[in-house]
Amino acid sequence: MDEIIAYFQTIPSSHRSLLLIGGITFFWLLENGFPLFRFSYRKWHHAGINFFFTVTTILINFSLAFLVYRGSVWVTEHHFGLLYWLSVRPLWLQAVAGLLLMDLIGAYLAHYVQHKTKALWRFHLIHHTDTWIDTTSANRHHPGESVIRFIFTLLAVIIVGAPMWLFFLYQSVSVFLSQFNHANISLPKKLDTAISYFIVSPDMHKVHHHYVLPYTDSNYGNIFSIWDRLFGTFLVLPAHQIVYGVDTHMRPEEHNRLSELLKIPLEGYRALTTESKN
Numbered sequence: 001m002d003e004i005i006a007y008f009q010t011i012p013s014s015h016r017s018l019l020l021i022g023g024i025t026f027f028w029l030l031e032n033g034f035p036l037f038r039f040s041y042r043k044w045h046h047a048g049i050n051f052f053f054t055v056t057t058i059l060i061n062f063s064l065a066f067l068v069y070r071g072s073v074w075v076t077e078h079h080f081g082l083l084y085w086l087s088v089r090p091l092w093l094q095a096v097a098g099l100l101l102m103d104l105i106g107a108y109l110a111h112y113v114q115h116k117t118k119a120l121w122r123f124h125l126i127h128h129t130d131t132w133i134d135t136t137s138a139n140r141h142h143p144g145e146s147v148i149r150f151i152f153t154l155l156a157v158i159i160v161g162a163p164m165w166l167f168f169l170y171q172s173v174s175v176f177l178s179q180f181n182h183a184n185i186s187l188p189k190k191l192d193t194a195i196s197y198f199i200v201s202p203d204m205h206k207v208h209h210h211y212v213l214p215y216t217d218s219n220y221g222n223i224f225s226i227w228d229r230l231f232g233t234f235l236v237l238p239a240h241q242i243v244y245g246v247d248t249h250m251r252p253e254e255h256n257r258l259s260e261l262l263k264i265p266l267e268g269y270r271a272l273t274t275e276s277k278n
Contacts (some may be wrong), residue, residue, distance in 0.1 A: 001091045008172070009165040016172065020054075023176050027135035027183035036186040036202070036239060039132045047136045049258050053126070054139035060146040064154075071157045072164045081161015095169065100224060101160045102153075102170040107222035110152035112233070115217055120148060122265040128216065129255035129264075131245040133209050135183040138175075144265055177223050181205035200225050207237045211245040 075081045082101060088094045114124040123144040130137045141149065157167055181200045195201040200221045208219040218235035221228045228234040249255050249264075 001095070004095075004169075005091065005165045008168040009163075011168050011172070016168075019172055020058075020175055023179040024135055027179050027185065031134055031184040034186050036184050036206075039134075039184070041132045043134075046132055046134075046256070049256070049261070050130075050136035050140045052258060053141055053143075054136075056143045057139055057141055057146040060143060061150060064147075064150050067154055068157055068167060069164065071154055072162055072167055075158055075161045076163050079161070081159060083161040085161075095166065098160055098162055098166040099170055099173065100226070102156045102162060102166070103174070103221070103223040104227055105156035105159055106149075106153040106170070107174065108220050108227040108231075110149050111220040111222070113152075114145070114148065115220070120145075122267075123148060125246060125249070125264055126261050128209065128246040129249045129261065130209070131250070131255055133182055133184060133206060133244050135179045138178040138182040142262070142265060174222055181222075196225050198225065199223060203239055204234075204236075206239065206242055206244075207235055209242070209244050210237055211243045211247050211250065216246065 075084075082088075083094055083098055086097075088097050111124075114120040123142045126142040126145070127137070127140050130140055156162070160166075162170070177199060181202050182205065183202060185202055187195075187202060189203075192201045192203045196204040200219070200223065204219055204225060205221075207215050210216060215235055215237055218233050219228050220233055225234070245255060254260055
């Protein structure tokens with residue numbers, strides 16, 4: 001455990017980049033060989049849109065990374081946060097508890113709040129407009145959403161009392177599993193079901209991308225499936241019944257043009273402003 005902590009305490013940026021690029025490449029190849037759905041789409045055009053949002057997410061996280069660093073150093077120096085208050089020991093248990101809590105606040109809660117808040121939903125909506133969910137879809141987040149998610153991650157670091165090694169461990173696991181559960185791969189049903197009792201499996205997460213309620217408002221988890229089961233947001237839908245997208249933006253010109261996707265939050269703001277005036 002000490003070796004793992006030492007590695008993630010000072011994990012090189014090149015290794016983090018390799019995890020991102022390597023994960024996308026691995027699942028990209030895997031979904032080509034064992035696809036859940038056989039899409040009729042321009043794969044590289046679709047990937048290009050999602051890669052654009054991947055780059056903007058990286059730039060935003062990199063630009064704001066100093067806040068996470070300062071927050072983590074502060075909680076460590078002042079013994080602030082749940083891990084310190086609960087005196088979680090030994091280190092392996094601290095890692096597990098820390099990952100669970102970081103996932104709860106930084107992923108599940110952030111995701112849930114975006115679905116339940118109109119202003120925030122307009123940013124998250126870009127992720128749901130994707131009608132061809134594959135591993136590149138994992139990073140299809142509007143720059144505004146990237147900022148929102150960063151804020152929740154920073155809150156998670158402070159509330160949990162996460163040292164830097166725990167933050168980097170969480171971030172690494174989160175990136176890899178997000179690519180995994182978005183990948184257009186077909187796993188044996190029993191295997192996918194077994195996985196879904198512990199972590200978010202591909203079939204479990206794809207229910208969240210069904211185009212209508214209540215399925216859109218379900219299965220919010222990213223790493224662990226326990227939070228959806230615990231808070232009653234877990235739903236099941238057979239894969240053959242899933243239709244990707246969101247019912248308000250099903251036309252190709254709405255979900256397959258970068259310029260239009262970037263405008264969606266602004267259109268929502270105008271609509272909210274009009275409603276308030278009326």
